[in-house]
Amino acid sequence: MAAKPFASSADTEAKQQTLEVLADGVYALTAEGDPNVGAIEGEDFLVAFEALATPTAAREWLALLREHTDKPVRYLVLSHYHAVRVLGASAFDAEIILTHEKTHELIRERGEEDWASEFGRMPRLAKDAGSVPGLTWPTQTFADRTTIDLGGDRGELVLEYFGRGHTEGDIVAWLPQRKILFAGDLVEAQAALYTGDAFHMDWAGATLDRVKDLGAEMLVGGRGAVSRGRDEVDAAVEQTRNFLQVMIREVGGVHGRGGTLKEAFEATHAALVDDYGHWPIFEHCLPFDVSRLWDEFSGIERPVIWTAERDREVWDLLQA
Secondary structure (H helix, E strand, O other), X not given: OOOOOOOOOOOOOOOOOEEEEEEOOEEEEEEOXXXXXXXXXXXXXXXXXXXXXXXXHHHHHHXXXXXXXXXXXXXXXXXXOOXXXXXXXXXXXXXXXXXXXXXXXXXXXXXXXXXXXXHHHOOOOOOOHHHOOOOOOOOEEEOOEEEEEOOOOOOEEEEEEOOOOOOOOOEXXXXXXXXXXXXXXXXXXXXXXXXXXXXXXXXXXXXXXXXXXXXXXEEEEOOEOOEEOHHHHHHHHHHHHHHHHHHHHHHHHHHHOOOOHHHHHHHHHHHHHHHHOOOOOHHHHHHHHHHHHHHHHOOOOOOOOOOHHHHHHHHHHHOO
């Protein structure tokens, strides 16, 4: 049997981008399982949510957005530190780049390695990789909660940290007046999870509980279609939780009986593939997901830094 191509290296087909107007002045760009981005209009400014992987990719998103508004970007909010979410930041000319304080620390600790790792795993997303001027550094951070006054009768945008999940520093952007939530990679709608830097037990428990308790009526996850209505929103949250819980059950079972990482991967793949295997990036993510969860069960609290070399070692062991 032929070896599977590394990560998403064989995923070369462009995805159809769709700009959706969720409410007056609230926008989302989805792309068939590629990373989602969004924007919220203030009275005389824009808040952009996520930056894509390169300035060239980000400028294409901004060109679509400019068909609806010409307000300048005052705030660029980044939900977490991963390269495909942040390295396009320079295209926005934002006055303020805003993240959780832990995200700032993670960029300092592992930003360079993550950049090389992610661009190697997902070369199609690294459009014009040479356009990236360097690491993206936040200019403002917060610990638990902060708000942006949108002006006029637009209400406020609430940025909130609900606990460890996809990374140590994920935040959401919540429009309580509209009940619209930009959840970042804490929730995926019909897309497989990447958990290589995750805290699985926290994420599957209290963190997702707090996301669900907001009562959003529209949700933009990190990947996948926009969820509309409470039923779809709750389904997206619970689908994300179920993916995590199945992983915890399978990896924990193999680890507990003294099995191997390879056995844990095979058991987890078998348990998830029927329900999730047809979704974007499932085969790509699962080796890295299982490896991180195995480390958690082994008592390694914080994720080991992914490098391009380590990526290949784990892939060759589990998925090649």
